[in-house]
Amino acid sequence: MQDMDVIILCGGKGTRLSEETSLRPKPMVEIGGKPILWHIMKYYSSYGFKRFILALGYKGNYIKEYFYNLRISNHDFTLRLDSHSTPQYHDKIANDDFEITFVDTGLNTLKGGRIKRVAKYVNSNQFHLTYGDGLSNVNLTKLVEFHESHNKIGTVTAVRPPSRFGNIKIENDKVIDFEEKSQMNSGYINGGFFIFNRKVLDYLDIGEDCDFEFGPLEKIAKEKQLMAYKHNDFWQCMDNIRERDYLRKLEETNTAPWINWR
Numbered sequence: 141m142q143d144m145d146v147i148i149l150c151g152g153k154g155t156r157l158s159e160e161t162s163l164r165p166k167p168m169v170e171i172g173g174k175p176i177l178w179h180i181m182k183y184y185s186s187y188g189f190k191r192f193i194l195a196l197g198y199k200g201n202y203i204k205e206y207f208y209n210l211r212i213s214n215h216d217f218t219l220r221l222d223s224h225s226t227p228q229y230h231d232k233i234a235n236d237d238f239e240i241t242f243v244d245t246g247l248n249t250l251k252g253g254r255i256k257r258v259a260k261y262v263n264s265n266q267f268h269l270t271y272g273d274g275l276s277n278v279n280l281t282k283l284v285e286f287h288e289s290h291n292k293i294g295t296v297t298a299v300r301p302p303s304r305f306g307n308i309k310i311e312n313d314k315v316i317d318f319e320e321k322s323q324m325n326s327g328y329i330n331g332g333f334f335i336f337n338r339k340v341l342d343y344l345d346i347g348e349d350c351d352f353e354f355g356p357l358e359k360i361a362k363e364k365q366l367m368a369y370k371h372n373d374f375w376q377c378m379d380n381i382r383e384r385d386y387l388r389k390l391e392e393t394n395t396a397p398w399i400n401w402r
Contacts, residue, residue: 143191144264144284144335146184150177150272151197151245151254156380165199167272168206169384172391175206176378177272181238183398187280189268190238193261195245195254204242251352256344269334275387276375277397278333286369287335293365294340296357299331299375302383328368331375339365374398 154166161169167177181192196203211217217227241261245254255269266287268280278297287295330353343356350356360366374397378384390396 144189144267145191145193145262146181146189146268146270147193147195147255147258147262148177148180148270148272149251149254150194150203151200151247151249152272153198154273157378157384159381160384161198164202165197165272166378168199168202169378171384171387176275176387177203179275179398180270180272181240182236182401183275184268184280185236185238186401189280191241191263192238193241193243193258194272195243195258197245197247197249197254200242200244207238207240207242246348249348250350252344252350252356253347255352256341256346256350259338259341259344262338266335266337269336270332271377273379274332274375274377275396275398276331276333276371277373277400278331278369278371278375280333283333283335283369287367290367292367293360294334294336294357295367295369297331297333297375298328298368298370300327300372301329302376328370331371333371 148167150165150167152166154161154169157166157169160166167180168175170176171179177194184190184192194203211229212227216230218230219225219227241258243258243261245257249257276297276299278299283295283297340356340360343359344350344352357366376383376387378387387396391399394402
């Protein structure tokens with residue numbers, strides 16, 4: 141399995157999470173004391189993918205400063221102000237060993253334009269692409285194997301949408317059953333966790349109004365160059381407060397399906 145870069149789209153404004161995103165970009169909303177973006181990166185790195193390219197936009201400096209100061213924020217250290225020496229850390233440094241390229245792709249740029257603007261930093265012939273607000277336990281090794289088996293431009297991970305409501309079964313105005321709705325009752329949606337070869341870049345331009353799902357992906361699909369990897373297990377985006385709280389509860393109760401590094 142080849143080494144592959146991971147592009148993460150981090151530029152949106154997250155208006156449906158405004159009580160959080162008025163202060164920080166949505167990828168920096170915390171789950172268990174760590175940004176959801178860190179959780180996504182940690183998951184990719186657990187499969188050996190550790191080179192990240194972050195397509196920044198709204199409050200991008202917040203993301204830059206968080207990772208730049210991460211070691212200083214999390215460790216005790218001594219700093220000599222009368223020299224040019226680096227800090228001396230007094231406890232074990234967290235071993236995330238990410239390599240991160242931060243790219244300002246514009247405040248209002250749509251996703252296709254963001255991808256095209258970071259393309260010059262992509263070193264691998266094939267690369268991962270995902271959103272900065274979704275978590276899953278998709279098997280990335282099998283995803284790569286599937287992508288390499290079909291020789292098409294792209295692979296999208298197709299997921300079952302998480303249920304927002306339970307089912308109530310009623311007979312003669314009496315509730316006779318009340319149950320959580322299963323994800324398996326729904327069709328598939330785009331769950332992100334893409335893999336593309338570099339040919340996808342020919343469908344994009346650096347313009348601010350270059351979208352991704354509407355236009356380029358539709359064209360690739362019509363040309364029969366986009367394949368779907370079906371994932372029937374856990375997937376959850378974080379579009380609102382309820383979904384944020386759900387992800388936090390999974391982490392707090394040690395039942396988070398994406399956490400495979402503890």
